[in-house]
Every structure is written in C-alpha cells, then in structure tokens.
Amino acid sequence: MPNRAGTHRTAEQPRPRTELPxxxxxxxxxxxxxxxxxxxxxxxxxxxxxxxxxxxxxTAVARCEGHLVVTGLGKSGLVGRKIAATLASTGTxxxxxxxxxxxxxxxxAVTSRDLVLALSASGxxxxxxxxxxxLAERKIPVIAMTGGEESTLARLSTYTLDTMVLREADPxxxxxTASTTAALVMGDAxxxxxxxxxxFTQHDFARFHPSGALGRKLLGLGEEx
Numbered sequence: 162m163p164n165r166a167g168t169h170r171t172a173e174q175p176r177p178r179t180e181l182p183x184x185x186x187x188x189x190x191x192x193x194x195x196x197x198x199x200x201x202x203x204x205x206x207x208x209x210x211x212x213x214x215x216x217x218x219x220t221a222v223a224r225c226e227g228h229l230v231v232t233g234l235g236k237s238g239l240v241g242r243k244i245a246a247t248l249a250s251t252g253t254x255x256x257x258x259x260x261x262x263x264x265x266x267x268x269x270a271v272t273s274r275d276l277v278l279a280l281s282a283s284g285x286x287x288x289x290x291x292x293x294x295x296l297a298e299r300k301i302p303v304i305a306m307t308g309g310e311e312s313t314l315a316r317l318s319t320y321t322l323d324t325m326v327l328r329e330a331d332p333x334x335x336x337x338t339a340s341t342t343a344a345l346v347m348g349d350a351x352x353x354x355x356x357x358x359x360x361f362t363q364h365d366f367a368r369f370h371p372s373g374a375l376g377r378k379l380l381g382l383g384e385e386x
Contacts, residue, residue: 207346211350
C-alpha cells in the first residue's frame with residue numbers, strides 16, 4: 162500500500178486560508194456598524210416612553226406581595242430569564258417560567274400574590290398569549306413588554322410597556338436584535354428604578370453576591386486568588 166504519511170498535515174503547517182472578497186468584507190463591516198447604530202437608536206427611544214404606565218408598573222411591582230414571574234419564548238424568553246435574574250439580584254423577588262412549560266403545568270407555580278411580566282416583540286406569540294389568557298382568567302395581573310400595543314398580549318394585560326423598534330438591526334430586518342435589546346434595557350430600567358424605591362444598598366447587594374470577584378470586593382476580601 163502507498164505510504165500516506167507524507168500527506169498528513171503537521172501541527173506546524175498552517176491551513177490554507179480562503180480569502181474573502183474585500184468588497185464583501187467591507188459590506189459586512191458596514192452592516193456591523195449599522196447594527197450598532199440601529200440598536201443604539203432603539204434604546205435611546207425608550208427614555209421618552211417612561212411615562213405614567215411605567216410608573217404604574219413600577220408601583221405595582223414594588224407593592225407585589227409575591228414574586229414577579231417573568232415569561233417568554235425563544236429569544237424573548239432568553240431576555241426574560243436575564244431580566245428575572247437582574248431583578249432577583251437587586252432586591253425584587255423574581256423568577257422565570259418558560260411560556261411553553263407554563264402550558265404544561267408550570268403555570269401552577271403562579272399564585273394570586275404574584276405579578277407576571279410577559280415578553281413578546283410582536284405580542285402575538287401563541288404560547289405567551291395562551292399563558293396570559295390563563296392568568297387573566299385567574300385574575301392575576303399581567304404586564305406586557307411588547308412592541309405591539311394593539312396586540313393580543315397587550316389586550317390581555319393590565320399594563321403594557323412599549324418596546325417597539327422601527328426595525329431590527331440585521332440586514333434582513335428579521336432576526337430579533339434591536340427588539341430584544343430594547344426589551345433587555347427596559348427590564349434593566351425597571352430593575353434600576355426598583356433599587357431606588359426599595360432603598361436597596363451596597364450591603365444588601367453584597368449579601369446576595371457572597372461568591373466571585375464581585376462578592377469578595379463588596380465584602381472587603383480583596384481579589385480572588
């Protein structure tokens with residue numbers, strides 16, 4: 162049999178690089194810049210929407226005797242999970258329930274003492290709307306975070322936080338990009354306002370973060386080894 166040893170690439174030999182057309186690279190770079198500019202504009206527009214509805218939501222969450230239950234599906238679900246984590250770490254009891262799981266029994270975790278924050282960019286996500294409908298039947302208040310103020314989710318909700326964006330950041334105007342960023346920032350805005358309302362202190366934050374570099378810094382233990 163022929164000796165094939167010589168045909169194997171050694172570790173020192175770099176693999177051949179396929180050069181991309183320069184024009185395509187420049188178009189990609191332009192798309193990246195446009196994405197940042199689009200998302201920055203979407204976030205900037207949110208500041209003007211912190212109106213009476215936002216204050217109503219803020220008051221309702223601050224007075225909630227149970228948990229703020231956050232729900233969503235897909236990319237909105239991932240954002241919702243982060244919002245719940247941020248709220249929980251800054252003094253607002255919060256948890257996340259996947260909208261699909263809610264329709265298969267997890268909705269039983271929501272009590273009459275809770276509030277629900279439901280995320281859907283369109284406001285028409287079937288599972289999120291079905292969950293909101295179940296909650297409405299149980300008289301549990303729902304806060305919609307959506308770009309569709311006239312959507313099914315908005316109609317089922319007690320409050321609607323407007324996170325509408327003019328377009329997504331990707332060149333196809335399809336992938337959840339600007340809309341998910343807007344939702345994430347609105348969630349951060351809510352969490353930050355609640356930090357003030359609850360008079361949540363650095364000491365309180367440290368009690369929730371005993372581990373890691375941040376926890377050690379807050380507790381005066383210095384940097385991790």
